[in-house]
Amino acid sequence: MYANDIDLHAQGASTFIDDMPEPAGLLHVCPVVSGIAHGLIESVDLNDALACPGVVTILLAKDIPGGNNIGNVEAGEVLLAEQEVVYQGQPVAVVVAESDAVARQAAGLVRICYKELPAVFDARAAHAQGLHIAPPRIFSLGDVDQAWQDCDVIVEGSAASGAQEHVYLETQVAVAYPLENDGLKVFSATQSPGMVQRVIARVLDCAMNRVEVDVLRLGGAFGGKEEQATGWAAMAALAAVRLQKPVKVRLNRGEDMRWTGKRHPYDSDFKIGLDKTGRILAYEVCFYQNAGAVADLSLAILERTLFHVSNSYFIPNVRATAISCRTHLPPNTAFRGFGGPQAMFALEAAIFKAAAAMHVDPAHIQRRNLLQECQPFPYGMPAENCRAQRCWQQLHDRFDLPRRQQAIDRFNAGHSLEKKALALMPICFGISFTATFLNQASALVHVYADGSVSVSCGAVEMGQGVKEKIRQVAARALSIDKARVKVESTNTARIANMSPTAASVGADLNGQATLLACQRILQGLKTVAARLAGGEPEQISIEQEQVCLNGQPTATGWNKLVSEAYLSRTPLSAHAHYATPKVFFDRSREQGRPFAYHVYGCAAVEVAVDCLRGTYRVTDVSIVHDGGRSLAPDVDRGQVEGGVVQGLGWMTLEEVRHDGQGRLLTDSLTAYKIPDLYFAPDIAVEFLDGDNPAAVMHSKAVGEPPLMYGIGGYFALVKAIRAFNPDWQPGFSAPMTPEKVLLALYECGC
Ligand code: MTE
Ligand code: HPA
Ligand code: MOS
Numbered sequence: 169m170y171a172n173d174i175d176l177h178a179q180g181a182s183t184f185i186d187d188m189p190e191p192a193g194l195l196h197v198c199p200v201v202s203g204i205a206h207g208l209i210e211s212v213d214l215n216d217a218l219a220c221p222g223v224v225t226i227l228l229a230k231d232i233p234g235g236n237n238i239g240n241v242e243a244g245e246v247l248l249a250e251q252e253v254v255y256q257g258q259p260v261a262v263v264v265a266e267s268d269a270v271a272r273q274a275a276g277l278v279r280i281c282y283k284e285l286p287a288v289f290d291a292r293a294a295h296a297q298g299l300h301i302a303p304p305r306i307f308s309l310g311d312v313d314q315a316w317q318d319c320d321v322i323v324e325g326s327a328a329s330g331a332q333e334h335v336y337l338e339t340q341v342a343v344a345y346p347l348e349n350d351g352l353k354v355f356s357a358t359q360s361p362g363m364v365q366r367v368i369a370r371v372l373d374c375a376m377n378r379v380e381v382d383v384l385r386l387g388g389a390f391g392g393k394e395e396q397a398t399g400w401a402a403m404a405a406l407a408a409v410r411l412q413k414p415v416k417v418r419l420n421r422g423e424d425m426r427w428t429g430k431r432h433p434y435d436s437d438f439k440i441g442l443d444k445t446g447r448i449l450a451y452e453v454c455f456y457q458n459a460g461a462v463a464d465l466s467l468a469i470l471e472r473t474l475f476h477v478s479n480s481y482f483i484p485n486v487r488a489t490a491i492s493c494r495t496h497l498p499p500n501t502a503f504r505g506f507g508g509p510q511a512m513f514a515l516e517a518a519i520f521k522a523a524a525a526m527h528v529d530p531a532h533i534q535r536r537n538l539l540q541e542c543q544p545f546p547y548g549m550p551a552e553n554c555r556a557q558r559c560w561q562q563l564h565d566r567f568d569l570p571r572r573q574q575a576i577d578r579f580n581a582g583h584s585l586e587k588k589a590l591a592l593m594p595i596c597f598g599i600s601f602t603a604t605f606l607n608q609a610s611a612l613v614h615v616y617a618d619g620s621v622s623v624s625c626g627a628v629e630m631g632q633g634v635k636e637k638i639r640q641v642a643a644r645a646l647s648i649d650k651a652r653v654k655v656e657s658t659n660t661a662r663i664a665n666m667s668p669t670a671a672s673v674g675a676d677l678n679g680q681a682t683l684l685a686c687q688r689i690l691q692g693l694k695t696v697a698a699r700l701a702g703g704e705p706e707q708i709s710i711e712q713e714q715v716c717l718n719g720q721p722t723a724t725g726w727n728k729l730v731s732e733a734y735l736s737r738t739p740l741s742a743h744a745h746y747a748t749p750k751v752f753f754d755r756s757r758e759q760g761r762p763f764a765y766h767v768y769g770c771a772a773v774e775v776a777v778d779c780l781r782g783t784y785r786v787t788d789v790s791i792v793h794d795g796g797r798s799l800a801p802d803v804d805r806g807q808v809e810g811g812v813v814q815g816l817g818w819m820t821l822e823e824v825r826h827d828g829q830g831r832l833l834t835d836s837l838t839a840y841k842i843p844d845l846y847f848a849p850d851i852a853v854e855f856l857d858g859d860n861p862a863a864v865m866h867s868k869a870v871g872e873p874p875l876m877y878g879i880g881g882y883f884a885l886v887k888a889i890r891a892f893n894p895d896w897q898p899g900f901s902a903p904m905t906p907e908k909v910l911l912a913l914y915e916c917g918c
Contacts, residue, residue: 198271202253205830234373241463310485319441338387358397391502431503480596589887593880598763609677626666633803645686684744773880782910795855796868815878
């Protein structure tokens with residue numbers, strides 16, 4: 169029986185790159201990184217490091233045979249800094265040694281002299297100095313300036329959401345093996361094997377077909393390995409080719425936390441106008457994104473922020489400005505939600521402030537403005553198959569929210585030192601890569617002569633269960649037992665030009681390609697079956713491993729059919745390509761149809777605050793989530809639960825801090841607090857089923873959207889604090905850590 173990843177994990181039998189047996193002669197790499205945030209490199213002294221026994225060589229930018237560039241946007245995205253360093257933790261040199269310990273020790277002996285330059289770490293400060301990654305972008309709908317005149321209530325304010333460290337269990341790692349004929353095979357913990365292949369070819373100045381990248385699975389990624397796994401793999405590749413020995417690079421937890429980028433912190437200014445019934449008439453917002461030192465994925469993330477500016481609400485007049493600000497922090501990068509959560513947090517802050525001004529519950533305004541079928545998003549696309557209202561209503565009905573609110577009110581009236589609150593968080597997330605060209609995938613399916621099946625595609629397994637979903641697609645498409653289907657490692661020699669596994673579309677894109685390939689094989693099999701059963705191919709179907717003629721089972725089973733196909737020289741392998749239809753976006757007009765569809769949902773987040781100590785618990789999260797026809801219901805449930813907890817962590821616990829020189833202070837899991845099993849609330853998820861013609865077998869993407877339910881945790885805490893200290897005016901600065909809760913409980917309303 170072929171076990172899935174989940175079973176292997178449970179048995180401790182799944183292997184990761186660091187579990188692979190180390191070949192004889194394996195060399196180890198330790199990067200030497202910048203110890204300052206901004207400066208010019210005056211000299212690099214390698215002598216002490218080179219004198220260390222066991223050090224083989226130390227590579228610098230000048231040793232790169234091809235392009236010193238690992239990004240896709242700007243020239244500054246270098247593998248190794250040559251003249252200027254732009255963040256603490258930026259690689260400058262690569263120590264190659266016979267052991268990991270020697271490489272690390274020698275790296276500490278490399279002396280770099282700098283001429284220090286001024287550094288900036290805050291997005292608004294960078295903006296004030298004109299430090300931008302690109303010119304601002306503006307999305308607009310209706311006429312905001314005109315609309316203010318019709319508003320009964322207008323409030324203005326600011327919101328800030330913090331960075332978030334990915335804390336994938338498996339830290340950044342890669343092993344590169346030199347092969348004959350100038351070839352190279354690289355095992356990399358990346359979400360983007362295609363990009364790693366392309367960048368290594370660029371760095372080495374060789375053809376892409378010389379570089380094979382293979383990914384079996386990742387120990388978590390959450391966006392942190394979409395772009396930022398590439399550099400480490402390129403270092404291993406550079407050293408392996410140079411020395412003609414296998415080379416491994418693996419960061420430890422502290423290095424990984426200090427040297428890699430995080431979720432982008434955002435500062436936002438908002439202005440919102442409503443009529444007296446609570447209808448939002450106008451919303452104006454400006455986002456200042458802290459991009460870090462170089463572009464990385466910041467501009468794509470900023471674009472997704474704009475796409476989610478109005479979340480699951482219809483706002484007739486919107487103007488949203490988005491500015492990517494260049495600071496001297498490690499380049500911030502993809503993180504589950506990809507800029508969407510930051511936009512949604514700002515809007516919920518605006519709604520909260522408006523509700524306080526109107527003396528109504530925020531839920532009143534949320535409910536009043538929920539998207540309805542065919543209402544447009546600010547980028548021109550109408551909401552089709554809109555589930556915003558259904559999710560909200562079903563949440564209220566199934567989880568008896570009015571009764572729970574009454575119970576909370578009663579509790580608060582009877583308790584002076586403990587307060588509870590419930591906040592609602594509706595979500596709407598666009599599904600597709602916003603870069604249209606990435607919405608393609610291919611699959612290669614083999615049926616072996618014994619009836620077993622092998623699927624290769626571009627999906628990377630990172631714990632999100634995509635391989636299980638691909639197996640399900642192949643098993644259903646061929647109508648065979650899932651146990652017959654194996655999903656292979658993700659490999660650039662089998663699948664070319666693959667998009668990253670990201671944007672929650674791993675199963676959508678690769679599942680569709682797999683389905684098409686299976687259908688192609690099935691066509692040939694039906695011709696064989698028709699011959700065996702004495703009918704026409706159109707009369708044939710395969711049902712539960714049995715050939716059927718006009719729906720009636722015949723004597724021929726799957727094994728016999730496959731073996732007959734083989735003997736009659738019928739193709740049992742197929743390759744197929746899928747490109748999401750109908751998606752486009754015109755950046756000159758900021759209008760289009762960027763998404764294949766949207767995922768909706770609504771959560772109720774309940775908290776209890778100890779008003780003496782400032783400690784709190786998220787006690788309960790109830791969710792109605794728009795799930796489509798699931799390919800793997802348990803996987804989807806796990807994704808929703810995990811996403812919520814990760815979102816709650818971002819909003820309440822996880823605080824990334826730097827000192828005044830841009831050095832990360834929270835570089836261990838004792839200083840950086842993430843949610844654990846004891847933190848996790850009771851989570852009840854009800855899936856809204858239904859058709860989704862826009863994705864494979866009517867399923868729906870699930871990976872990222874649930875993270876945004878966590879935003880409800882912030883506002884539930886704010887409500888509970890105000891139940892104790894009604895004069896407190898929230899500043900909307902997340903995360904709402906226990907320290908901040910305690911201060912807010914006793915802050916006066918000045
Ligand atoms: N779930 C687990 N367990 N581990 C992960 O790294 N990444 C998330 C999400 N769920 C992640 C996860 C992110 S950021 C994305 S984009 C999707 O999974 C990617 O996988 P999918 O496209 O197959 O949903
Ligand atoms: N989401 C996630 N990753 C991406 C995207 C996106 O929209 N575009 C490019 N990389
Ligand atoms: Mo997910 S942030 O698109 O890897």
